[in-house]
Amino acid sequence: YYNNNTQIYLDGTFVKANESVTDLYGQTLHYGYGVFEGIRAYATENDTRVFKAKEHYDRLKNSAELINIPFKYNVQELVDATYKLLEKNNLTNAYVRPLVFCDPNMSLARPNKVSIMICAWEWGAYLGDKQLRLTVSFYCRPHPRSIKIEAKVCGHYVNSILATNEAKDKGYDEALLLDSDGYLAEGPGANFFFEKNGVLYTPQLGNILPGITRATVLELAEKLRIEVKQGLYKPEVLVSADSAFYCGTAAEVIGIESIDEKKFRKEWKDSLGLKLQEAYSEFVRKSEKTLSKIHA
Ligand code: PMP
Known part of the structure; x- marks a missing residue:
């Protein structure tokens, strides 16, 4: 999924995937209390298109809010960040994975700190192409x-x-x-x-x-x-x-x-x-x- 040069988007900046860390006391890690998306980008005849990007980030926001995770991000900024992420990693046909996660907090109460990361990689047909x-x-x-x-x-x-x-x-x-x-x-x-x-x-x-x-x-x-x-x-x-x-x-x-x-x-x-x-x-x-x- 990543190599030494892969960059990810983390809370507004781009960082190297292999240098980014997460908190081992996180609510998402311990309780599965986080939300994510799966998006695909395609090479079109003119450019790269992140298919239904807005719909996916709207669903991410909705998912977070439905489970009481505050979503403080702007959907259009996340769409723009996704295009930038693909460019930085030289990806066109790619799978994009945004994840909103909470850390650190060992309680079952509302989250202390919420973060977002977006990563992307080249991924063929997930279930193959045979029936x-x-x-x-x-x-x-x-x-x-x-x-x-x-x-x-x-x-x-x-x-x-x-x-x-x-x-x-x-x-x-x-x-x-x-x-x-x-x-x-x-x-x-x-x-x-x-x-x-x-x-x-x-x-x-x-x-x-x-x-x-x-x-x-x-x-x-x-x-x-x-x-x-x-x-x-x-x-x-x-x-x-x-x-x-x-x-x-x-x-x-x-x-x-x-x-x-x-x-x-x-x-x-x-x-x-x-x-x-x-x-x-x-x-x-x-x-x-x-x-x-x-x-x-
Ligand atoms: N159902 C489940 C349980 C899923 O995980 C997915 C993949 N996100 C889907 C349906 C299909 O959703 P989408 O077309 O938005 O990828």
Whole structure:
């Protein structure tokens, strides 16, 4: 992720990654009480574009405030800092990771000191580019009465790590998690869609992370005149589904071949997911200039 020359952004300045330190008595380190983002930057025909940068930093602010971490940063300044960070590290196609963390404080009370760091590195397709073999996890997503499910909180990812490890140990590529009522929810780090009779379905907001890629897929589906329904779906509906995919910043749009060895009826090449995968891949690589022309 970094070498001797890598720079990171830390509380308003750029510092060397291998010279920056954190407090071992930090609330984030001990209790997972911090928030983060995952953003991708793409080389476009004219420039580098940090895809939906404002939306990601708005969600970071919202995540922090939902769990009572004061967010004293200006979103536009963070967007500008991200472009500068990429430039300083000679990165174009990159993954960007902002983290808001609290230290030092061993109590469970509100934080003493809040910091922000942003780092970036080159990262290929997170879940690869082959269609995934999933298994429905033993673990369910945390109940929205236990945590703030719509916030991207560090500690929530223990649930994601447990589900991922379980899936890999059983020989699958990835897990599919239900919510605590047994409805389809999401992957450890991606939102879920399935296709049935020409219509796409995706779990409604409420028990899942409101994915920015999910929102982009909804926009693209509208442009492509693909109908999408959002609701509560039991896993049994997947038996008669035609295809499915995961979407997320790191994973982008990635097809799902089977769930617990039950293959979907349609080949990926014939699915609505493939159309959206192609549309997404093209959309994220359009420069801001091209986009403003399209919208004008
Ligand atoms: N669900 C979970 C649990 C995630 O961690 C992610 C990745 N941030 C997503 C969904 C997808 O969100 P996004 O499209 O904003 O990356």
